Amino acid sequence: MATVPKQVDVGTDYKEKYGFFVPEEYVFKAKRGLNPEIVKEISWMKKEPEWMTKMRLRSLEIFRKKPMPTWGADLSVIDFENIFYYLKASDKQSKTWEELPPDIKKTYDRLGVPEAERKFLAGVSAQYESEVVYHSLHEELSKKGVIFTDTDSALRDHPELFKEYFGTVIPPADNKFAALNTAVWSGGSFIYVPKGVHVEIPLQAYFRINAENMGQFERTLIICDEGSFVHYIEGCTAPIYTTDSLHSAVVEIIVKKDARCRYTTIQNWSTNVFNLVTKRALAYADATMEWVDGNLGSQITMKYPSVYLMEPGAKGDVLSVAFAGKGQHQDAGGKMIHVAPNTTSTITSKSISKGGGRTSYRGHIKMYPDAKNSKSFVKCDALLLDDESRSDTYPYNDVDAENVTLGHEATVSKVSDEQLFYLMSRGITRNEAETMIVNGFIEPFTKELPLEYAVELNRLIQLEMEGSVG
Amino acid sequence: MADFEIRDLRASVEGKEILKGVTLAINKGEVHAVMGPNGSGKSTLSHTLMGHPGYTVDGGEVVFKGKNVLALQPDERARLGMFLAFQYPVVVPGISMTNFLRTALNAKRGYDGKDKSKQISPKEFRSMLKGELEVLHMDDSFLPRYINDGFSGGEKKRAEILQMAMLKPEIAILDETDSGLDIDSIKFVAEAVNRMRGPELGVLIITHYTRILEFIKPDYVHVLVDGRFVLSGGPEVADRLEKTGYSEWGDVEDKPEEVA
Ligand SMILES: Nc1ncnc2c1ncn2[C@@H]1O[C@H](COP(=O)(O)OP(=O)(O)O)[C@@H](O)[C@H]1O
Ligand SMILES: [Mg+2]
Numbered sequence: 001m002a003t004v005p006k007q008v009d010v011g012t013d014y015k016e017k018y019g020f021f022v023p024e025e026y027v028f029k030a031k032r033g034l035n036p037e038i039v040k041e042i043s044w045m046k047k048e049p050e051w052m053t054k055m056r057l058r059s060l061e062i063f064r065k066k067p068m069p070t071w072g073a074d075l076s077v078i079d080f081e082n083i084f085y086y087l088k089a090s091d092k093q094s095k096t097w098e099e100l101p102p103d104i105k106k107t108y109d110r111l112g113v114p115e116a117e118r119k120f121l122a123g124v125s126a127q128y129e130s131e132v133v134y135h136s137l138h139e140e141l142s143k144k145g146v147i148f149t150d151t152d153s154a155l156r157d158h159p160e161l162f163k164e165y166f167g168t169v170i171p172p173a174d175n176k177f178a179a180l181n182t183a184v185w186s187g188g189s190f191i192y193v194p195k196g197v198h199v200e201i202p203l204q205a206y207f208r209i210n211a212e213n214m215g216q217f218e219r220t221l222i223i224c225d226e227g228s229f230v231h232y233i234e235g236c237t238a239p240i241y242t243t244d245s246l247h248s249a250v251v252e253i254i255v256k257k258d259a260r261c262r263y264t265t266i267q268n269w270s271t272n273v274f275n276l277v278t279k280r281a282l283a284y285a286d287a288t289m290e291w292v293d294g295n296l297g298s299q300i301t302m303k304y305p306s307v308y309l310m311e312p313g314a315k316g317d318v319l320s321v322a323f324a325g326k327g328q329h330q331d332a333g334g335k336m337i338h339v340a341p342n343t344t345s346t347i348t349s350k351s352i353s354k355g356g357g358r359t360s361y362r363g364h365i366k367m368y369p370d371a372k373n374s375k376s377f378v379k380c381d382a383l384l385l386d387d388e389s390r391s392d393t394y395p396y397n398d399v400d401a402e403n404v405t406l407g408h409e410a411t412v413s414k415v416s417d418e419q420l421f422y423l424m425s426r427g428i429t430r431n432e433a434e435t436m437i438v439n440g441f442i443e444p445f446t447k448e449l450p451l452e453y454a455v456e457l458n459r460l461i462q463l464e465m466e467g468s469v470g
Numbered sequence: 471m472a473d474f475e476i477r478d479l480r481a482s483v484e485g486k487e488i489l490k491g492v493t494l495a496i497n498k499g500e501v502h503a504v505m506g507p508n509g510s511g512k513s514t515l516s517h518t519l520m521g522h523p524g525y526t527v528d529g530g531e532v533v534f535k536g537k538n539v540l541a542l543q544p545d546e547r548a549r550l551g552m553f554l555a556f557q558y559p560v561v562v563p564g565i566s567m568t569n570f571l572r573t574a575l576n577a578k579r580g581y582d583g584k585d586k587s588k589q590i591s592p593k594e595f596r597s598m599l600k601g602e603l604e605v606l607h608m609d610d611s612f613l614p615r616y617i618n619d620g621f622s623g624g625e626k627k628r629a630e631i632l633q634m635a636m637l638k639p640e641i642a643i644l645d646e647t648d649s650g651l652d653i654d655s656i657k658f659v660a661e662a663v664n665r666m667r668g669p670e671l672g673v674l675i676i677t678h679y680t681r682i683l684e685f686i687k688p689d690y691v692h693v694l695v696d697g698r699f700v701l702s703g704g705p706e707v708a709d710r711l712e713k714t715g716y717s718e719w720g721d722v723e724d725k726p727e728e729v730a
Contacts, residue, residue: 172494417523422560422617426574426633429550429582436573440564440616 017331033081036060039183042086046152049159059172059182072331072362073300078274083246085184085217104270109144109455110463129436141199146230147192148203151219154190160393161192165223169308170251170280178278181250182215188249192325193228193259202231202264216242220271224259224287231262233450239297241270247298248274253281253289257311266453268297268460271328281304283438288311289373292448293320295330296460298467305363306335309343309374324357325464333394338371340399349380351444354387354464361393362409362437370403382412383441385434401458435465471533473497474641474672479530481518487528488514490697496672498640503675503683503708505692507716512676513557515694516645520554521547534641550577553639555630557646557676562617562679567629571599571618571636578637602635605660605665623650631662639668643674648682680712695719 031038041061043053068075108118141148147158155162172182189205224230243304247269257263261281269275275298279310291305307316318334336345361380384389393410415437423433439446439458446454472495481489488511496502501620506512518525521544532539539547539602562570572595581588590598603610606628618626627647634642644663648656663673675686683691683705691707692699693716700719701707 416560418560419562421520421522421544422556422562423570423574424544424547425554425556426570426637427545427577428573429545429577430543432573432577433545436565436570437562440562443564 031240032084034060034083034085034184035416038085042186044182045086046155048155051163052155055167055172056183057183060184061178062166062172063176063183066179069302070272072302072360073124073329075274075276075300076236078246080180081217086186100241101270104239107239107460107463111436111459127468137201144197144199145194146197146199147190147362149190149327151188151190151221152186154221157192158192161189161223165252165254166221167252169254169282169369170250170278175278177276178246178250181219181248181278184219185219185250187223188198188220188251189232189234190220191222191230193222193224193230194226194380197225198229199231201306202233204233205235208455212424214248218249219412220249221255222251222261222263224261225256226256227258228256229260231251231264233266233267233452234262235268239268239270242273245272245420247275247276249277251277251279253279255281255283255287255289257285257287259284261288262290262292264292264294264449264453266294266296266457267301267303270297271299271325274297275301275303277301277303279303280308281306281316282308282310283314285311286315287311288315288317290317291319291334292445293318293332294445294457295322298330298465301330301332303331303366304333304335304363306337307345308337309339309345309371311340312342314340314343316343318347318349319445319448320347320349321442322349322351322359323461323464324351324353324359325359326355329358331359331360331362333360333364335364336366336376337403338365338367338374338376340370341374343371343374344375345374347376347378347380350443350445351380351382351391352385352441353382353391354385356386356388356390358390360391361395363394364396364398365406367406369400372403374401375405377400377405377407378409380410381441382410383412383438384412385438431465435462438465471495473534475531475533475609476519477531477533479515479518479532480528480550481514482526482528483514483524488697489518491530492694492699494674494692494699496641496674497674499669500690501667501673501686501688502650502677503677503688503691504639504694505677505680505691505711508678510680510694511613511697512694514697516554516643516674516676517559519643520544520552524622530612545577548637548639549580549645551640552639553634555627555634555642555644555647557649559618559621559626559630561619563619565617566614567617568599568613571595571633574633575636588668591681602632603661605635605658605662606632608632624652624655627651628655628659631659633660638670640670641674642666643676645676646678647675648677648679657685680708684710693719 036057039056040053043056154271167182170178172179191203193199222232253261253263267275279291283289289307293305295301300308305318309316316336320332322330322332324330329350333349334347336347348362349361351361353359363378365376367374378395383390391412395408397406399406415434419437420433423436424430439461446457449457476492476494479489481490492515504512514525518527521542527540535550537550542716575590579588579590586691608628619631621629630647647659660682675688688705691703692706693701693707695716
């Protein structure tokens with residue numbers, strides 16, 4: 001648990017003095033709970049412009065008024081008053097290696113995660129020493145006019161660009177958790193790719209990782225200007241240990257005419273975390289948005305990456321994998337909102353449930369009257385590894401346009417005896433054969449990942465199948 | 471006692487009795503052919519020997535290397551030195567043939583993910599694979615493909631023999647490897663099997679037709695009808711079947727020389 005570091009007593013008249021402090025002399029005192037004062041403090045700590053402070057406060061109001069979602073997973077156990085909404089990196093760093101659950105340590109061992117990286121992932125250190133890589137990359141990107149930074153810095157250093165787009169894709173009133181995020185956000189990534197620029201190598205949060213961009217309420221904003229391309233990768237395959245029980249991020253993406261954006265996530269939070277994330281992209285004429293979304297960790301995930309197909313020729317893809325082990329519920333899927341004619345979308349969802357774990361596919365395809373000649377195809381495949389596990393699909397289709405094509409395919413299967421026998425007849429043990437079949441099942445997902453992620457994902461599935469991951 | 475002994479083996483599928491007492495002794499170095507009409511229980515024999523969970527053993531025993539084979543899991547049987555070339559090889563999506571072959575080979579060598587010294591080196595693996603592919607007249611374009619996925623009938627059967635060549639079993643059961651193959655493919659398969667023949671390998675060729683036996687000469691031929699051997703002898707038994715078919719054993723419609 002976080003022990004609160006040395007504090008400066010700011011006195012009882014703090015509120016009156018609000019805004020007149022010399023920041024160097026002040027150490028922010030971490031407090032639990034959520035109220036306008038805390039929100040103001042966060043904004044003040046970050047030296048934000050007034051419009052952001054106001055937006056945060058307005059969002060807090062919205063958060064309070066909005067009811068909890070009653071569908072999906074049971075969220076009633078979240079105690080919003082018992083959460084630290086803002087912690088400085090130095091406050092987070094107080095866990096020790098010894099305090100980590102043995103399962104997590106074992107998994108790092110088995111995955112061969114290097115020492116420095118482990119400490120970061122486990123929250124023992126706030127910074128992962130990859131700055132060298134990042135700096136040379138950063139120089140190259142700057143030459144092309146690409147901005148790749150954390151969201152807090154972006155607000156400070158690129159205020160115009162930031163204000164033009166922030167909150168335009170996912171307004172605070174969108175849903176309760178988007179409102180919460182907008183009120184208390186911290187960290188996340190900001191990317192701007194200028195017209196016609198193709199960023200050849202995937203940008204990874206990992207390059208410039210610090211405790212804040214893997215924080216609880218990170219906020220990511222990506223703008224792909226006309227004809228540009230970028231692939232952004234968030235998360236990592238190794239489990240991220242945190243004692244924070246709520247992770248509620250917002251990701252907003254704008255893909256302009258002829259541009260393409262791919263956003264890859266591998267989420268492997270420790271299994272105490274509620275992972276409630278809103279991800280949405282706007283795709284304009286002939287633009288392509290691709291969400292590649294893997295959910296392995298957390299206790300509960302509710303995440304439905306969406307694409308609004310705003311202009312003719314826009315294309316949206318969601319390719320997702322969910323693995324639910326004992327005590328986990330992965331409620332994931334996708335949303336495709338066809339606004340303009342000749343737009344296309346596909347959602348491919350693969351889920352694996354094991355040891356009583358539960359996966360749900362929840363999807364929404366909406367075709368507005370203008371979306372003539374549009375196409376959408378949804379395919380959900382669920383693999384159940386035992387009889388205690390569960391999988392459901394909740395597809396919603398809403399079609400108001402003429403001349404559209406809508407396809408939906410869903411399968412639920414078990415590991416086939418014939419496949420098992422075949423592999424075992426070659427000397428492969430039952431456990432390894434099952435692991436191979438599971439890895440084969442998610443291969444359409446794995447093959448979209450950069451090689452090192454693919455290899456790690458396969459190894460992680462292997463550990464999950466051995467039951468050695470908590 | 472023979473190297474591989476099947477004694478009075480009885481087995482059923484879904485409550486239906488299929489094998490009604492099969493006894494057969496195979497020594498390494500020998501090639502035995504089991505011939506029989508469709509539905510006589512040939513695949514039931516091959517599956518029961520390899521331990522398919524859908525087949526129930528009702529009696530008898532199978533002894534290999536001093537072990538009661540029927541008590542072992544299929545993977546244990548394989549690691550002990552048994553191999554089954556499937557009549558209908560199974561498709562496993564998402565796993566490349568290369569990955570499959572390497573995993574199987576490592577399993578056979580006792581690599582359990584820990585002792586890296588037991589793992590086959592990439593170089594050794596590649597050169598082994600290259601040699602065997604040549605014998606089977608296969609090109610390496612099928613290696614990145616998923617296990618049996620979209621393979622033609624001939625490719626599937628050749629891939630089975632490739633696995634056999636890589637895994638080097640001591641007792642190999644070939645279940646209708648010749649069915650559905652054109653004459654060239656049969657020759658390639660036979661050539662590969664003949665190369666493996668020798669004092670370290672005992673073979674049980676299960677077939678419906680006599681044709682493959684022209685290329686792989688058996689030492690013994692057994693005729694299976696309705697779950698029992700009705701005739702056993704030398705290669706002359708195959709010649710006799712070529713002429714008269716299975717008709718002398720009653721109401722059996724098909725002839726062995728007909729090619730599918
Ligand atoms: N999985 C099964 N379920 C039900 N009956 C089966 C099954 N497999 C085989 N049989 C039956 O067992 C008998 C023997 O089949 P099989 O061993 O496949 O014969 P062969 O290989 O000689 O053609 C047949 O009557 C067949 O219908
Ligand atoms: Mg058969």
